[in-house]
Amino acid sequence: MPIAEVALDWFERNARDLPWRVPGVGAWPILVSEVMLQQTPVSRVLPVWTDWVRRWPTPAHLAADTAADAIRAWGRLGYPRRAMRLHACAAAIVERHDGEVPSRLEQLLALPGIGDYTARAVAAFAYGQRHPVVDVNVRRLAARAVSGAAEPGPATTPADLALVEGLLPAEPAVAARVSAAYMELGAVICTARNQNCADCPLTSSCAWLAAGRPASTGPSRRPQGYAGTDRQVRGLIMAELRGSSEPVPGDRIAVLWHLPEQRDRALASLLADGLVTRSGRDRFALAGETRQDSVMNTARLGD
DNA sequence: GACCCGTGGAC
DNA sequence: TGTCCAAGGGT
Incomplete structure (x- = not known):
């Protein structure tokens, strides 16, 4: 039996009950879910997604x-x-597509924050198109079940897309469903930490299992690190600004981090990213918070 | 391709 | 406790 059929059968009986998968959910809520799920676990996305789409x-x-x-x-x-x-994406959809989430891959890819994975996911899950939807879960599943390797490569390659494309059935709507099944298997059964082969429907054809579950051969990727990085300092500043309805004076930001140079660098990068705006001489707020920002945004959108 | 970008939970 | 990891994207 083809891997697609086995995975789909398993999915129909074991899929998690996620709100963005409910039939009839529109393309916009699906797009929002895909962006939120980038590098973020389902459990943390659920409450925020519900608030957003409401x-x-x-x-x-x-x-x-x-x-x-x-x-x-x-x-x-x-x-x-x-x-x-995502906010810029919404504005672009209103401007370019009359407020409707586009369905063509190139149109989706041109939107802010939408990369190769998310474009394919929206085209497949919202519009039922036949595209390989390749995230790290699918690459890991393909690496093990098909290629017999313990871990996938560090990044998605054209070869990955071609491999997964070959694992999809011909009918577009079914192919989209199968992609969801592959992702679910990678997320729940064939995970990075564990391989729950006892619960896996693909064991009879799994290349990695047949090879005796060989260890990873590739170089181990270097750890992310967080404590003490600019990202942590940016996070502290953003948390302060999120919690304030008024622009925050610089001295209240100064106390958030003990290294002035790093604190200034973090703040400067937030300003450069457009996440934070300066209001007045020494006050800071989330971008788009002040009337001036709104005027600026309107002007920018208009040109 | 390398590097940067948050946050919290599991082990 | 520290390490690893989580439906990537942009530069």
């Missing part, structure tokens, strides 16, 4: 509010640039 049920609703609203509602999901880009 508050901003369409791109036009989000575009009508400020980037600061989006960043604040993002809460502690992490990588707040995603919130800023």
Whole structure:
């Protein structure tokens, strides 16, 4: 039996009950879920996604509010640039596509914050198109079940896309469902830490299992690190600004970190990223918070 | 391709 | 406790 059929059968009986998978959910809520799920676990996305789609049920609703609203509602999901880009994405959809999430891959790819994975995911899951949807879960599953390697390569390659494309059935809507099944298997069964082969439906054909579950051969990727990095300092500053409805004076930011040079560098990078704006001489706020920002944004969008 | 970008939970 | 990891994207 083809791997697609086995995975789909397993998925129909074991899929997690996730709200963005409910039939009839629109392309916009699906797009929002995909962006939130970039590098962020499902359990943390669930409550934020629910708030977002209730508050901003369409791109036009989000575009009508400020980037600061989006960043604040993002809460502690992490990588707040995603919130800023999602806000810009909504504005771009309103401008370029009359408020409707586009369905073509190239149109999706041209939107802020939408890369190769997310474009394919939206085209497949929201519009039922036949595209290989290749995230790290799918690459890991393919590496093991098909290639017999313990771990996937460090980045998605054209070869990965071609390999997964060959694992999809012909019918587009079914192919999309199969992609969801592959992702689910990688997320729940064939994970990075564990290989729950006892619960895996693919054991009879798994190349890695057949080879005796050989250890990883490639170089181990270097650890991320966080404590003491600029990212931590940026996070502290963003948390302070999220928690304040008024612009925050510089001295309140100064006390957040003990190394002035690093603190200034973090603040400067937030300003450069457009996440933070300076208001007055020495006060700071989330970008889009102040009237001036709104005027600037309007001007920028208009040109 | 290398590097940067948050946050919290599991082990 | 520290390490690893989580549906990537942009530069």
